[in-house]
Structure formats: structure tokens, C-alpha cells
Amino acid sequence: MSSRIFVAIDTPDLARAKALAERVHTHVGGLKLGLEFFAAHGQAGVREIAAIGLPIFLDLKLHDIPNTVASAVQALSSLKPAILTVHAAGGRAMMEDAKAAAPPGTKVVAVTVLTSLDGGDLADIGVGQPDPHAQVERLTALARDAGLDGVVCSGNEVAAARKLWPKGYFVVPGVRPEGGAVGDQKRTITPRQALDNGASVLVIGRPITKAEDPDAAARAIAATL
Numbered sequence: 685m686s687s688r689i690f691v692a693i694d695t696p697d698l699a700r701a702k703a704l705a706e707r708v709h710t711h712v713g714g715l716k717l718g719l720e721f722f723a724a725h726g727q728a729g730v731r732e733i734a735a736i737g738l739p740i741f742l743d744l745k746l747h748d749i750p751n752t753v754a755s756a757v758q759a760l761s762s763l764k765p766a767i768l769t770v771h772a773a774g775g776r777a778m779m780e781d782a783k784a785a786a787p788p789g790t791k792v793v794a795v796t797v798l799t800s801l802d803g804g805d806l807a808d809i810g811v812g813q814p815d816p817h818a819q820v821e822r823l824t825a826l827a828r829d830a831g832l833d834g835v836v837c838s839g840n841e842v843a844a845a846r847k848l849w850p851k852g853y854f855v856v857p858g859v860r861p862e863g864g865a866v867g868d869q870k871r872t873i874t875p876r877q878a879l880d881n882g883a884s885v886l887v888i889g890r891p892i893t894k895a896e897d898p899d900a901a902a903r904a905i906a907a908t909l
């Protein structure tokens with residue numbers, strides 16, 4: 685079950701990223717590299733981390749006009765990431781074009797409602813439906829109809845989302861072990877509960893990477909799955 689964990693290597697420090705990835709790599713199924721890392725080290729940095737040998741989840745949350753996103757996906761395609769993210773809010777055409785531009789082995793998944801947002805935040809940005817649950821359902825259906833591979837949502841919505849899309853690939857971040865610090869996340873869930881609710885894979889960052897002993901933290905989380 686530890687193979688269902690993608691550890692978020694969120695740091696702009698290449699040496700630290702490598703050390704963390706090497707330290708936990710036997711207890712997780714993949715490594716997630718996001719904006720923080722990519723802004724600092726780009727594709728060369730991704731290749732260095734990929735050399736460790738685990739699948740790479742390249743989390744760039746692309747969100748722009750369809751032509752720009754498709755061109756960006758094409759420019760990333762030689763990295764052959766296992767998973768690549770776009771924002772569902774970019775719309776159907778953007779998602780269709782992103783998927784068409786991606787290499788065959790790459791799962792393109794759409795971020796629905798960030799796990800750091802709650803109903804109040806949705807109201808602030810003018811989402812007419814300020815209930816994250818309903819908005820996740822709406823964007824999951826859109827991503828499914830656009831031909832993507834799956835979505836990113838919190839573990840609180842994943843069961844409902846999977847009902848709409850039984851064969852979808854569901855990525856769940858905002859995961860916290862019982863009693864763990866939530867930080868900036870608002871819609872959190874335990875790793876076990878997220879899997880029980882239908883997550884395909886879990887994204888876990890700080891509960892592992894900021895632990896005194898990341899190795900032991902990864903092992904302890906894996907043991908609960």
C-alpha cells in the first residue's frame with residue numbers, strides 16, 4: 685500500500701530534494717515535484733530526481749488558454765511524467781488539448797477545488813456554488829467529459845467524485861495522519877480514510893518531509909494503510 689503514496693518534495697533546494705527523495709524512496713510509490721521545485725530547477729532538476737527511479741508526478745497545475753497549455757505540455761513531454769496536473773477551471777477545451785498533447789503514458793489529471801479552500805474562499809472568488817463538494821462534482825464531470833485520466837480533490841469529496849466516474853484516477857492531497865498539523869490545508873482527511881473513500885493515490889508532503897525522521901514518518905503512515 686505504500687506504493688499508493690506520492691511524497692511531495694516541496695523545496696527549492698536541489699540537494700535537500702535529492703536527500704529527501706533518496707531517504708524515503710523505499711517507503712513510497714512515487715515522488716511529486718511541484719511549482720516550488722520546478723521554478724528553481726526546471727527540467728534538469730526533474731531529470732535528476734527521476735534518476736532515483738520512482739514514478740514522477742509533475743504538479744505544475746497548468747491553467748491558461750488551450751494553445752498555451754497544450755504547448756507547455758508538449759514542451760514537458762520528454763520528461764514522460766507518470767502524472768501531470770492542469771486546473772479544471774481552465775475549461776473543457778483546455779483539458780482536451782492538454783490531454784491530446786501529453787505523451788501516451790502520462791496521466792493528465794485536473795485539480796478541482798484546492799484542498800486549501802473552503803466554502804468562504806469559493807464565495808470570495810465568485811464561485812456561484814460555494815459548497816466545495818458540489819463544485820468538485822461539477823469539475824469532475826467536466827474533466828471526465830474532456831477525456832482526462834482523473835482529478836485531484838480532497839478525501840472528503842472523493843467518494844462522490846468516484847461515483848460520477850468509477851474508472852477515474854483520483855489523486856488526494858490534504859492528507860494528515862491522526863492529530864497531524866494541518867498548516868494551510870482546510871479540507872483534510874487521514875490517509876486510511878482517503879483510501880477507504882476511493883482515492884487512487886495519496887499526496888503527502890509536510891507530514892513526511894518536515895518530520896524529524898522522514899523515513900520513520902513515511903513508514904508509520906504506510907503502516908496505517
Ligand SMILES: O=C(O)c1cc(=O)[nH]c(=O)n1[C@@H]1O[C@H](COP(=O)(O)O)[C@@H](O)[C@H]1O
Pocket residue numbers: 692694718743769795797798799800836837857858859867869887888889890891
Ligand atoms: O495538486 C496537488 O497535488 C495539490 C492539490 C490540492 O488541492 N492541494 C494540495 O495540497 N496539492 C499539493 O499537495 C501537496 C500537499 O502538501 P502537504 O500539505 O505538505 O501534505 C502540496 O505539494 C500541494 O501543492
